[in-house]
Amino acid sequence: MRKTLAIFEKEFKSFFYSPLAYVIIAIFTLITGYLFYNLLSWFVEQSFMMTMQAQQYRQAPPKFNVNLHLIRGYFGTLAFISLFILPTITMRLFAEEKKQGTLELLYTTPITELQVVTGKYLAGLALYIVLLIPTMFFMALLFIYGDPEFLPVLSGYIGLILLGSTFIALGLFISTLTENQIIAAIGGFALSLLLWIIGWGATFTGGTLKPVLEYLSILVHFEDFAQGVIDSTHVAYYLIFTIFGLYLSLKSIESVKWRT
Amino acid sequence: MIEVNDLTKYYGQKRAISNVSFKVKKGEILGMLGPNAAGKTTAMRILTCYMPPTAGSATVGGYDIFDQSMQVRRITGYLPENPPLYTELTVKDYLMFVAKIKGVEKDKTKAEIDTVIEKASIGEVRNRVIGKLSKGFKQRVGLAQCLLNNPQVVILDEPTVGLDPKQIIEIRELIKNLKGDHTVILSSHILPEVEQTCERVVIISEGEVVAEDTPENLTARMKGGERVLLELEGDEKQVKEVFRTFPDVTAVKVNKTAGGLLKVEVESKKDLRKDYAQALIVKKIGLLEMQSDKVTLEDIFLHLTTKEEAA
Numbered sequence: 068m069r070k071t072l073a074i075f076e077k078e079f080k081s082f083f084y085s086p087l088a089y090v091i092i093a094i095f096t097l098i099t100g101y102l103f104y105n106l107l108s109w110f111v112e113q114s115f116m117m118t119m120q121a122q123q124y125r126q127a128p129p130k131f132n133v134n135l136h137l138i139r140g141y142f143g144t145l146a147f148i149s150l151f152i153l154p155t156i157t158m159r160l161f162a163e164e165k166k167q168g169t170l171e172l173l174y175t176t177p178i179t180e181l182q183v184v185t186g187k188y189l190a191g192l193a194l195y196i197v198l199l200i201p202t203m204f205f206m207a208l209l210f211i212y213g214d215p216e217f218l219p220v221l222s223g224y225i226g227l228i229l230l231g232s233t234f235i236a237l238g239l240f241i242s243t244l245t246e247n248q249i250i251a252a253i254g255g256f257a258l259s260l261l262l263w264i265i266g267w268g269a270t271f272t273g274g275t276l277k278p279v280l281e282y283l284s285i286l287v288h289f290e291d292f293a294q295g296v297i298d299s300t301h302v303a304y305y306l307i308f309t310i311f312g313l314y315l316s317l318k319s320i321e322s323v324k325w326r327t
Numbered sequence: 328m329i330e331v332n333d334l335t336k337y338y339g340q341k342r343a344i345s346n347v348s349f350k351v352k353k354g355e356i357l358g359m360l361g362p363n364a365a366g367k368t369t370a371m372r373i374l375t376c377y378m379p380p381t382a383g384s385a386t387v388g389g390y391d392i393f394d395q396s397m398q399v400r401r402i403t404g405y406l407p408e409n410p411p412l413y414t415e416l417t418v419k420d421y422l423m424f425v426a427k428i429k430g431v432e433k434d435k436t437k438a439e440i441d442t443v444i445e446k447a448s449i450g451e452v453r454n455r456v457i458g459k460l461s462k463g464f465k466q467r468v469g470l471a472q473c474l475l476n477n478p479q480v481v482i483l484d485e486p487t488v489g490l491d492p493k494q495i496i497e498i499r500e501l502i503k504n505l506k507g508d509h510t511v512i513l514s515s516h517i518l519p520e521v522e523q524t525c526e527r528v529v530i531i532s533e534g535e536v537v538a539e540d541t542p543e544n545l546t547a548r549m550k551g552g553e554r555v556l557l558e559l560e561g562d563e564k565q566v567k568e569v570f571r572t573f574p575d576v577t578a579v580k581v582n583k584t585a586g587g588l589l590k591v592e593v594e595s596k597k598d599l600r601k602d603y604a605q606a607l608i609v610k611k612i613g614l615l616e617m618q619s620d621k622v623t624l625e626d627i628f629l630h631l632t633t634k635e636e637a638a
């Protein structure tokens with residue numbers, strides 16, 4: 068446990084020692100902030116117009132659901148941006164070690180491959196949570212100026228973290244395959260994107276393939292979270308893929324050791 | 328302490344080492360000598376459990392490198408050819424990290440780090456970022472890492488590469504001081520290093536052990552040949568002929584100096600200095616200087632690791 072923590076801590080620190088960290092955080096915050104502002108403006112404008120219309124026709128002012136019209140959309144946006152940003156976090160996790168030759172240290176000290184993989188995965192996840200913190204401030208604004216429901220926000224974040232966890236585990240696996248960080252990032256992105264778009268195929272296929280494709284789609288599983296529902300089948304989906312990614316990473320570094 | 332039996336390693340089709348066997352006693356310093364691509368790094372990587380051998384077995388401290396790799400790793404400190412450093416960390420953070428993954432107990436960590444910092448003389452850079460250190464200091468940080476947790480077995484892959492002469496001497500001293508408390512294997516293709524620091528030498532060439540002995544014994548074994556250096560004044564061709572008349576002479580090398588003199592190296596099966604002197608006088612060749620040259624390990628090395636016979 069202490070060794071896993073040591074790996075975790077080292078990854079976390081290393082990340083913040085490189086300028087890349089600040090670039091990633093800045094970009095993520097800027098984009099998510101900008102999109103939040105847009106969504107908010109759109110929402111305010113819509114509710115204003117609707118209220119005006121209602122007044123014209125002397126009806127009761129309609130109730131606008133912040134959760135339904137704003138928060139849900141915003142979580143979808145966050146998931147989408149995460150798809151792009153997470154490979155930049157995971158790309159260095161193993162590729163860098165390979166490049167610097169530090170695997171020779173890790174593999175000759177009494178630490179297991181599982182501890183290495185777990186420590187790195189947890190570091191990736193922690194970094195993702197750090198990335199999400201600014202968006203929580205944006206959300207907090209809604210609570211200050213309006214009164215959205217809290218639970219869907221909470222479940223939305225849980226969903227995001229689970230989704231991130233899947234992307235991180237898969238990105239980690241890709242990172243074990245190469246010593247080139249750019250390739251690791253592109254590969255991680257490609258694999259994540261595949262999970263993202265695989266459900267689209269469901270629209271055009273029928274038969275037995277349809278439910279399979281739908282099940283595999285990472286988006287389908289995310290929608291409920293953004294609506295405040297935590298369904299165990301969705302949780303299971305993310306956990307399965309996370310474990311799958313970690314398992315592949317483990318096997319990959321074990322086999323690399325065997326081959327060379 | 329270390330027993331290596333018939334280790335063989337293939338990289339795909341390429342054989343890197345074959346049937347390498349040797350033993351190292353507790354507290355001993357063993358030198359592994361060999362030219363580039365001899366297989367030194369490969370052998371060390373197998374001993375440190377970085378990768379498994381294709382065939383053969385080895386034990387370190389009584390533990391099998393394959394079945395008990397965690398125990399082997401626990402008692403072994405390893406400095407790879409390229410020091411495995413996280414360049415973005417400071418020296419202190421790096422050593423702290425290594426101490427943790429090596430399983431140094433929490434309350435001993437600080438003292439342990441201070442010890443290795445002192446041993447490797449890196450106190451002045453302890454708070455600097457590793458990436459910004461000079462090559463020599465990086466090497467020392469690697470060495471400090473290797474000594475963390477006071478390993479019984481220390482394996483050093485070309486520990487003095489890239490250091491300046493003063494640092495080389497310091498590192499050699501450090502290695503010599505490890506003797507007794509630690510069992511050490513170090514690799515090198517710099518002969519004086521092995522000669523000065525090691526009690527026993529294994530010479531590897533093209534993946535095979537070609538000799539194993541103490542530096543003194545190896546020298547003696549090579550003493551089948553006597554080597555004499557002469558400085559002569561005369562005709563090059565004539566000089567060569569003089570030495571060729573002796574059946575016991577195995578090799579003659581003649582170089583012209585700038586001043587028109589001849590520097591001659593003669594190797595023979597026995598000591599023929601008196602006979603040389605006489606023969607040269609008869610032929611009226613000026614004999615300016617003659618000295619017997621002790622065969623150095625360097626010759627052995629060349630002798631044992633070059634394919635064609637030196638003669």
Ligand SMILES: Nc1ncnc2c1ncn2[C@@H]1O[C@H](COP(=O)(O)OP(=O)(O)OP(=O)(O)O)[C@@H](O)[C@H]1O
Pocket residue numbers: 327338341342343361362363364365366367368369370408516
């Ligand atoms: N990962 C690898 N894949 C394929 N071949 C390799 C690999 N590592 C080493 N070799 C080959 O194995 C042989 C032995 O290499 P090794 O690195 O063990 O030599 P060395 O004695 O350490 O040489 P040097 O003095 O240059 O460090 C070489 O021919 C080398 O090309």
Ligand SMILES: [Mg+2]
Pocket residue numbers: 367368369408484
């Ligand atoms: Mg080598």
